[in-house]
Amino acid sequence: MTDSAATSEPAAVLRKVARVVLLDPDDRILLLHGYEPDDPGQTWWFTPGGGLEGDETREEAARRELAEETGITDIELGPVLWTRYCSFPFDGRRWDQDEWYYLARTRRTEAAPRPQALTELENRSLAGLRWWTSAELSAARETVYPTRLAELLRTLLDEGPPRAPVVLAPEVV
Template identity: 45%
Template sequence: MTAQEPVRRREAARVLLLDAADRVLLFHGFDPAEPARTWWFTPGGGLEPGEDSRAAALRELAEETGLAGVELGPVVAVDLAEFSYDGERYQQRQCFHLARTVGVGPVDLDSSGSAPDEREQLSEARWWTVAELRRTADQVYPERLVELLELLLRGGVPVEPVRL
């Protein structure tokens, strides 16, 4: 980022949603300003005024997946992401909540609660194993997702959130 470019700063909550087989849910999307550039990412989004990360994570998860009543766990990681989206620069402080669901697969997901422009930019939802993530050549965010998932699956919830 250069000093001349305005940067939008925001807080966000993301969800590491694991199913019974320890697969993580990721969405495949693109930047409207660069439709050929795609990536996989966790459910979540920006906090609304007065909203805490837990409430935002649950709201975003319900909007993007149709899942309500998910048992949302603690914040297991934090990150400062800097990126460009739709021609604007962002600096986003984000926390990652761990959550688990049982018996839910991709066919059970419903993104109709998302804003129409968000739905247009999401091409797919997929449950990934750690092994699949390790092998993929696709861009995945956060970049250290595999390391984080291995830590969580091997050692459980950390005492303090991991810095990505």
């Protein structure tokens, strides 16, 4: 190892993430409402999901994260719809993520699913959950991630899942 290599900053670790596009029988999508822990006025909506733990697969992580964040376990997990790279600041650090979005269906339609096992950070940064229709999502003036989710959902509902995962443009905030 050269002296310059020993003093250089470590490369960012790319976090592997599984996310879930959960649809109910009425084709509503479930989104979580998050905020910056040190600035609760900075909010956004996003799909359930999170990082892989240990040697679990992305499918296993998708199911676990959905259960932890929503309490919903009775799902039919479908194909990977989309993949994307994203990088964003949150809670005082930069997060670099390789995200896979799985389609899932549930028969549950209660108004407000309840988180079951949130991390300390999630407890400090989640305001709730909500089912959205495609029309509500298209009309939303709030920040939603991925940023094209309304369009992506409309295409999914109109055309069905893609034959192969669609690679979304990177999002760097």
